[in-house]
Amino acid sequence: MTIPGTRKTADxxxxxxxxxxxxxxxxxSERGALALVMGLTFIPIVAAVGATFDYARVATGHSGLSxxxxxxxxxxxxxxxxxxxxxxxxxxxxxxxxxxDSGLFSSTPTVQILEKTDEVLRLSARGKVSTAVMGLFNVNxxxxxxxxxxxxxxxxxxxxxxxxxxxxxxxxxxxxxxAAAKDLLQTLYxxxxxxxxxxxxxxxxxxxxxxxxxxxxxxxxSLDLTVDAGVDPLAVDPWDRAAQDTxxxxxxxxxxxxxxxxxxxxxxxxxxxxxxxxVERNGNGGVxxxxxxxxxxxxxxxxxxxxxxxxxxxxxxxxxxxxxxxxDAKGCDYEAVRNDxxxxxxQVGLEWRGCVESRPIQGADGETRDLDIxxxxxxxxxxxxxxxxxxxxxxxxxxxxSWMTDKNEFGTGNGPKVPSGSLDRLAYLNKYYQNDPxxxxxxxxxxxxxxxxxxxxxxxSSRDALETDIDALTYTTSTNIPEGxxxxxxxxxxxxxxxxxxxxxxxxxxxxxxxxxxxxxTDGENWTQDKRYNSYGFADEDxxxxxxxxxxxxxxxxxxxxxLCENVxxxxxxxxxEGIRLYVVAFDMNGSVKDTLFKPCASDPAHFFDxxxxxxxxxxxxxxxxxxxxxxxxx
Numbered sequence: 001m002t003i004p005g006t007r008k009t010a011d012x013x014x015x016x017x018x019x020x021x022x023x024x025x026x027x028x029s030e031r032g033a034l035a036l037v038m039g040l041t042f043i044p045i046v047a048a049v050g051a052t053f054d055y056a057r058v059a060t061g062h063s064g065l066s067x068x069x070x071x072x073x074x075x076x077x078x079x080x081x082x083x084x085x086x087x088x089x090x091x092x093x094x095x096x097x098x099x100x101d102s103g104l105f106s107s108t109p110t111v112q113i114l115e116k117t118d119e120v121l122r123l124s125a126r127g128k129v130s131t132a133v134m135g136l137f138n139v140n141x142x143x144x145x146x147x148x149x150x151x152x153x154x155x156x157x158x159x160x161x162x163x164x165x166x167x168x169x170x171x172x173x174x175x176x177x178x179a180a181a182k183d184l185l186q187t188l189y190x191x192x193x194x195x196x197x198x199x200x201x202x203x204x205x206x207x208x209x210x211x212x213x214x215x216x217x218x219x220x221x222s223l224d225l226t227v228d229a230g231v232d233p234l235a236v237d238p239w240d241r242a243a244q245d246t247x248x249x250x251x252x253x254x255x256x257x258x259x260x261x262x263x264x265x266x267x268x269x270x271x272x273x274x275x276x277x278x279v280e281r282n283g284n285g286g287v288x289x290x291x292x293x294x295x296x297x298x299x300x301x302x303x304x305x306x307x308x309x310x311x312x313x314x315x316x317x318x319x320x321x322x323x324x325x326x327x328d329a330k331g332c333d334y335e336a337v338r339n340d341x342x343x344x345x346x347q348v349g350l351e352w353r354g355c356v357e358s359r360p361i362q363g364a365d366g367e368t369r370d371l372d373i374x375x376x377x378x379x380x381x382x383x384x385x386x387x388x389x390x391x392x393x394x395x396x397x398x399x400x401x402s403w404m405t406d407k408n409e410f411g412t413g414n415g416p417k418v419p420s421g422s423l424d425r426l427a428y429l430n431k432y433y434q435n436d437p438x439x440x441x442x443x444x445x446x447x448x449x450x451x452x453x454x455x456x457x458x459x460x461s462s463r464d465a466l467e468t469d470i471d472a473l474t475y476t477t478s479t480n481i482p483e484g485x486x487x488x489x490x491x492x493x494x495x496x497x498x499x500x501x502x503x504x505x506x507x508x509x510x511x512x513x514x515x516x517x518x519x520x521x522t523d524g525e526n527w528t529q530d531k532r533y534n535s536y537g538f539a540d541e542d543x544x545x546x547x548x549x550x551x552x553x554x555x556x557x558x559x560x561x562x563x564l565c566e567n568v569x570x571x572x573x574x575x576x577x578e579g580i581r582l583y584v585v586a587f588d589m590n591g592s593v594k595d596t597l598f599k600p601c602a603s604d605p606a607h608f609f610d611x612x613x614x615x616x617x618x619x620x621x622x623x624x625x626x627x628x629x630x631x632x633x634x635x
Contacts, residue, residue, distance in 0.1 A: 054131040054142070057104060061129035062144040064100035065109055069125045069146045071098040071622065072111060074629040075190040077121045077150040088113050090191060091123055098622065106130040106141045114147070122149040156197045156514035157188075157628060158459060158501055162488035163473065164522040164587070165204040165453055170475040173523055173588065176614035180621035181470050184519075187625030189463045197512065199500075201491040202457035202469055205484025206476040207534035208390055210455040212354025215465060217458040217500035224254035234346055244338065252342075259378035259497045260356075261386040264340025267360060269388045272538055273339045273429050308333045339429050341391035345448060347432045348404075348439050355390040355452035358483055358535040361547040361560075368547075372536075373486055373564040375493040375571075387497070392450040392533045394431060398422020399531045403440050403447040404431055423540060451477050451533060459491060459500045478528040482560040483535045485520055489568050492516045492580060504572025517581040517628060518568060519621075520601070523588050526557035558597055565601035583624050585609045587617055 072094035076087045091111045099109065109127025116122075128141040161181060169177065188198060199218050203209060216222040231251040236244045245263045252262045261269050307315040307322040307329025315322050315329055324332035338344075345352050359371035363384065371385060379385045394404040400422055439447065453476040457469045494501045506514045528534050530553070536544040539553055548556040571580045584602040586594045586609065594610055602608040607627075609620035 054134045054139075057132060058129045058142045058144060060100060061104045061127065062146065064104065065125050065127055065144055066146040066148070068095045068098040068100075068109075069111070069123060069148050071095075071187060071626055072125075073121060073123050073148050073150040074626055075187065076123070078190045078192070080116065080118060080121060084113055084116055087116060087121070094190075095125060104129055109144075115149075120149065120151050123147070156199075156502075156506075156508070156512050158199045158201075158492055158514060158516045159628065160201045160203055160459075160488035160491040160518045162203045162205065162484045162518060162520045164206075164479065164481075164484070164524070165473055165475050166206045166479045166524065167475050167477055168479075168524055172614065174473065174475060176617050177521060177587070178470050178473060179614075180617045182467055183618060184621045184625040184628075185463055185466060187622060188629055193463050194461045196461065199459040199461050200466055201459045201488070201498075202466065203484055203488045203491060204454045204456070204473055205480065205487070206453050207451040207478050207480050207483075207528065207532065208355040208357075208453070209483055209487045209535070210354040210452055211356055211387070211487065211497065212352075212455045213458050213498075214455060215457055215460060215469070217498075218461045219500055221500070224256045225252075225260075226254040227251055228253050233343065241338075248343075256497070258380065259387060260342075261340070261383060261388045262342050264338060264343065265380075265383035266386050266388050267364060267384055268357060268537065268543065269341055270339035270344075270391075271543075272533075272541055273344070273391075273393050273427055273432075307331075337429065337433065341389045341448075344391055344432050345389075348448070350439065350442070350447055350449070352389045352391075353449040353452045354455050355449065356387040356535070357390055357537065358486075358543075359387065360384050361543070370563070373482060373560055373567060375490055375495055377495040378497060390452060390533075390535070391448045393426050393448075394428075395422070395531075396425040398425075400426050401450055403442050403450070405440065426538070456487065456491070458498055478532055478534060479522065479524050479526055480528065480534050480536075480557065481520070481522055481526050482557055482564050484522075485518070485561065485564055485568065488518045488520065489564075489571065489580070492518065493571070504575050504577025515578070515581065516572070517583065519583045519585065519624060521585040521587055522598075523586075525589075525591070525593050525597075526554050526561065528553055528557075558593075561601065562597060569603055579603075581607065583607045583609070583627075585611055585617070585620050585624075587611045588613065 072091040075094045076091035079087055079090055082090075088111060091113075095111050096108060099105070106128045109125050112124045112126070114122040114124055124145065124147045126143065126145050128143050130141050131139055134140075161184075163177060163181070165174075185200075188200075189195060212225065213223050228251055231247060233244060233248045233251050236247045248263050252260075264270055307324045307326040308331040309315055310330045312331060312333065314333055315326065317326065317328065322329060342352060359376075360369060361372055363369050369384070376385055378387065392401065392403075394402055396402040396404075398421075442449075454473055457466065460466065491498050492501045494503050501516070502508075502514050504516070508514070528539075530539040532538075539545070544560070545551060545553060545556045548559050550556040550559070565582065569579050569582050571577070573579050582601065582603045584598050584607065586598050588611070589598070599605060599608040609616075609623070611617040611620045
């Protein structure tokens with residue numbers, strides 16, 4: 001008996017069982033096919049990825065080989081008069097020194113000379129870049145090739161390296177800067193130790209610049225800052241300013257004192273050291289110093305009073321000059337106890353190390369002169385054009401550095417007491433006239449020479465001397481970039497104070513055209529402290545912030561730098577020159593100031609280098625060296 005629906009149900013179940021089997025079999029078949037397809041596809045995927053990765057390595061290798069060949073050719077082309085084997089050896093050596101990471105190449109690339117004449121050098125370089133992935137497909141290395149031609153261009157070059165030697169440059173940064181500077185010399189000099197077509201100056205800067213160069217320039221001429229030790233300015237009567245000045249000029253006999261303010265004629269000489277005393281002769285023919293009334297401001301130029309007769313002669317009573325308040329005085333005369341800087345060095349028995357202050361931004365009547373950022377020649381008939389020796393006044397309180405033990409007035413014990421206010425103590429002149437000035441033990445860069453660093457190197461041709469002076473660089477304090485750049489410019493300007501530079505656009509008797517370039521390296525923005533003395537004096541003097549209408553010292557210094565950069569780039573164009581090529585290297589610098597101040601300072605964006613780290617700094621100087629060398633050898 002057949003139950004209705006049973007067979008039908010059984011057939012339906014059988015069909016479902018068979019369908020599941022077929023589907024399962026199909027799935028097993030699909031997985032196998034997919035694995036086969038994926039396996040076949042994986043090979044070209046890996047090859048494509050590997051080729052992309054290794055192509056980047058090959059491109060890096062080719063670029064590095066080309067750049068290294070450029071450096072090699074620039075160095076070797078300077079020795080075209082040498083035998084071919086020597087030229088090839090020089091090129092090979094420079095190629096190897098300038099190649100990128102050695103891991104790129106499976107073996108050291110080699111140089112071949114394709115052509116060598118008295119004026120032309122044509123080189124090739126060939127190397128093999130090892131692959132990282134394509135070795136799986138038996139492609140273990142790829143050959144790269146570069147070729148370049150160099151034509152000798154006889155040309156002269158004057159360079160000033162303006163180098164930041166501030167506190168933040170100590171340690172590894174200073175080491176990196178020295179190495180980079182010497183790398184640049186290697187690129188420019190090649191195997192030579194000197195060159196009659198290359199002259200380089202060094203200008204280390206921090207708060208100030210030390211202009212007391214100890215080296216002779218390329219002409220063999222040294223700064224003449226000799227003195228006649230047989231003439232003592234302090235031996236002259238202190239109430240006879242004219243006699244003092246005559247003696248001072250006789251004491252400072254060297255011809256280069258002509259651009260230094262030795263008599264205190266410049267407006268800012270002694271600006272931060274007050275005068276509030278007058279002079280009287282005592283019964284023994286000696287001198288007493290007394291405190292006078294303050295007739296004008298705290299910076300009154302004539303505070304030392306003498307009672308006079310009707311005819312104007314100074315009145316003497318009992319062998320003494322008398323003050324204007326004396327009952328027999330018919331008039332009043334004034335004489336200042338000197339507060340000019342070189343005089344004060346004599347008073348305390350210390351030597352001036354060589355740093356100078358910035359010249360005034362404004363004239364006495366408020367007119368713009370910009371003497372701090374120009375190369376106006378010093379003129380004794382225009383005292384503000386002279387350079388004022390730095391003198392860090394002794395402080396004593398309120399954060400101003402102290403290097404003396406302040407006494408009562410001139411050590412007499414019966415004069416007025418030492419001022420209590422920090423600014424008054426800073427400006428207190430009496431201490432320098434003590435019978436026995438108590439100067440604490442100070443090193444050459446301390447005391448009144450505080451913040452004064454290593455001296456400049458004038459334009460010289462000796463590579464050995466330059467390397468010695470680079471090795472001697474040390475750090476000091478804050479960052480005053482305008483002062484450093486201004487002195488870099490003065491090194492390249494033919495006018496005094498340093499006049500070893502050739503005229504702008506000069507073509508010498510051999511038909512050689514001379515070019516000028518400055519390399520400015522700094523690791524930070526303009527910066528100083530309110531109570532730190534730099535080439536613009538102390539902040540409270542307002543020499544810098546006032547003319548720039550700024551309350552912030554840094555912003556005022558930035559404005560000076562921006563104006564100076566334009567002056568440098570346009571230097572000499574009015575007399576047939578092409579300006580000064582200005583390279584700017586920002587070393588480990590952060591912030592937008594790189595783009596807003598330093599990049600525009602350079603001759604163009606290609607002459608600005610943002611060097612983050614020692615490797616980038618070395619690379620920047622090598623590029624600058626190659627670019628400078630192209631002024632002498634054109635490809």
